[in-house]
Amino acid sequence: QLDKVLHDISGLQTVMDGIHTLQQQLVEQKNKIVESINLHKRLVSPLWRSPTEVLSQIFSHCLPQIPKLDRLQLPSKLTAPMLLTRICRQWREVAVGTPNLW
Template structure:
């Protein structure tokens, strides 16, 4: 193998057997890699699903859920446009406060709608 001398007949038989076994092992390894890639994809999908589920459950512990409506209303009032901004914007621009606050959650909607100073 390390020289350019042609192999003898006995060496050729041995080398052919080695090449054949190596090819078969290479095919087995490729098949195993393919299976592992499929398994990795399944595990990554499961991880993403579990991560999303965990985030949804962790949301229960959010301090915003325990914030009194009066505090939320005060925070909401700070999101109102300034007088200058308000005069240069259409009255029913739903992309800005206070309209956008009503699309966050049912609780925020209730607080925003029950806060006359926002409107």
């Protein structure tokens, strides 16, 4: 009977060790994700502070190259300028307020 209990305890310890290892892996993954988010925030933050005129100029360089015959087509929501309106409120206001994008 004692051997069975010791065996059960050993099995439980193995399970707990596995859970601890998994927890460590999850913490590492979380830290990598948080680090990535912080990096992206640092990269994007200057864009939030950019003047409207600068954003307008940047947006105009994002326009797809469309042959003159196809310019009457509706813009795709997956490309500029429609895509730019879906990023955030500020970008939407700038894009909508920039006539040469349309």
